[in-house]
Amino acid sequence: MTAISITDVSKRFGPQGTDPVLGQINLEIPEGQFVALLGASGCGKTTLLRIVGGLETATAGDVSIAGKAVTSGAAARRDALADVGFVFQDHNLLPWRTAQQNVQLPLEARRVSKASRSETGRRMLDLVGLTPAAGKLPHELSGGMRQRVAIARALSYDPDVLLMDEPFGALDAQTRDNLNLELQRIWLEKQKTVVFVTHSIQEAVFLADRVVVMQAAPGRVVADTMIDLARPRGVDVMATPEFARYTGLLREALNDLAAPALDGVLA
Amino acid sequence: MSRTTARGFLDKYLALITTPLVAVALVGLWQLYIEVTGVSHFILPAPADVWAALTTQVTDPFIWREHVWTTFIETVMGLAIGVVIGVGSGFAIGKSRVLNLVLKPFLVLIQVTPKVALAPLFVLWFGFGESSKVALAALVCFFPLMVNTAFGIQSLPQGHNDMATSIGAGRAFRFLRVELPHTMAYILAGLEQAVVLATIGAIVGEYLGGDKGLGRYALNLQSNLQIDLLFGAIVLMALFGLVLYLAVTSLKRLLIPWHESVRVNSRPPQ
Secondary structure, eight states, X not given: OEXXXXXXXXXXXXXXXXXXXEEEEEEEEETTOEEEEEEOTTSSHHHHHHHHTTSSOOSEEXXXXXXXXXXXXXXXXXXXXXXXXXXXXXXXXXXXXXXXXXXXXXXXXXXOXXXXXHHHHHHHHXXXXXXGGTTOOGGGSOHHHHHHHHHHHHHTTOOSEEEEESTTTTSOXXXXXXXXXXXXXXXXXXXXXXXXXXXXXXXXXXXXXXXXXXXXXXXXXXEEEEOOOOSXXXXXXXXXXXXXXXXXXXXXXXXXXXXXXXXXXXX | OOHHHHHHHHHHHHHHHHHHHHHHHHHHHHHHXXXXXXXXXXXXXXXXXXXXHHHHHHTOHHIIIIIIHHHHHHHHHHHHHHHHHHHHHHHHHHHOHHHHHHHHHHHHHHHHSOGGGGHHHHHHHHOSSHHHHHHHHHHHHHHHHHHHHHHHHHTOOHHHHHHXXXXXXXXXXXXXXXXXXXXXXXXXXXXXXXXXXXXXXXXXXXHTSOSOSHHHHHHHHHHTTOHHHHHHHHHHHHHHHHHHHHHHHHHHHXXXXXXXXTSOOOOOOO
16 A cells, blocks of 8 residues: 655745746655655755655645545644654754653644553663653764664654655764664564655665655756665674665665666666 | 873862862952951951841741842742743744744844833832832843753754654644653753842842842841841852752753753763
8 A cells, every 4th residue: 555645746936936846746656665855965866855844845746645635724734744753864862851841742632641652662671772861851962872762762653654854964974874774674664654764774774675866946856765674783784795785776776867777677 | 091081080179179168268368358358247247247137047947038038039030930931932923833923023122122121110110018029030031941941842853853743643642742841951051040030030120129039138237237248148149059050950951960060971882
């Protein structure tokens, strides 16, 4: 079944709407798939993700999640987004709440009972390996720990779809590798549909079932590739020839103007 | 001891040692000035006389009941009204762009008007009783509360807004759980200025009329040439302001222990 369906979505900025950010984007994402949106800065990948997550509106086109339209009216949008979790590049934790209280925030917004909230909060922190940090405030946590809390928060209400906007972009390489492994583990356990925005080819190939490559001016999809590597993947997969083949092809797609030809090669 | 720990030691304890030393030195200079110049005790009383005056004042229940308590009630009531109006209007203009644009010229006008200049008018409108002092205290203290509240709500990070949208927060939830706690740090910064201003408003109001309060008391002492007691009254006012200021500081520790301005330095694990 289709989890996310993006039909002819375009977005223009500027006073007269003359500045095209996204051309016509069409994308169908089946349930349970891990999709990486790969592209250079300014290619519109974050804008596309924010439109899917209801944080920005499209100039034209439709987005629906599990058949419910995101792009038509506030009430319908809220209904469609009830089953969507969002993880931002900046953790966006509330600085006055402890890790566990931050994780439980969406449950409070959903009027979940107090007992059930703290039970879920503890379970989510355990899932991301942060049980000992439950009572700590965000400023007492490292960058990687904050991002784990943000992931736990997005998972707390058990959404079917997880949208992630370069969540590990600001972290050092080693922390990033660890969190990628952890994210894979969580994904294998929970089987969510994930759309993961990144500008790192390695990260995209390592994490995703499918990589969608975008180029700028206007933002458009130039390649759409399945990554056929066995799971669970360890860090050593990055040293294999298959991995190198994928990263090589994607690098070409990112840079090459003749990229659409890749569709035939890899699809 | 390494250089950094020596520095930490200085930051922590230096003021504890120097404050009494500098205070003693200042009192010594004061005494010396009187000895050398032989200035009249109607102009500048000796430290010992002021100390004696102050001890009679703090042990006199009449002064507490009639003057300190009156000024306290005026200040706190003025502050309460200032908080309600200041925080309320701050949220309104902080959240509404239109309201901000419409009201801005008038707010600037209110800000540049010396508020204590309105004191005679307030006596005319509200009489010589406590209400004119409360009104003046409220007027002079509401402005920093309004400006800080408006600035606080406008400085809410876009990321917090996005996060609230993404978790499906409604308007009330967003206000109570995200906007209000974020703005609280700014409201308290405004309150820090407001307590001092409200005290000034109440005392200036008392200068103009009535028969109670620390301001009135100081004026009476001046006309009776009881200058040692006048100095004592000024010390009482300073202590009065200090107590209110400390109350706000404790309120900050209580309400925003997470904020940079309050929390003790703790580093995240590496």
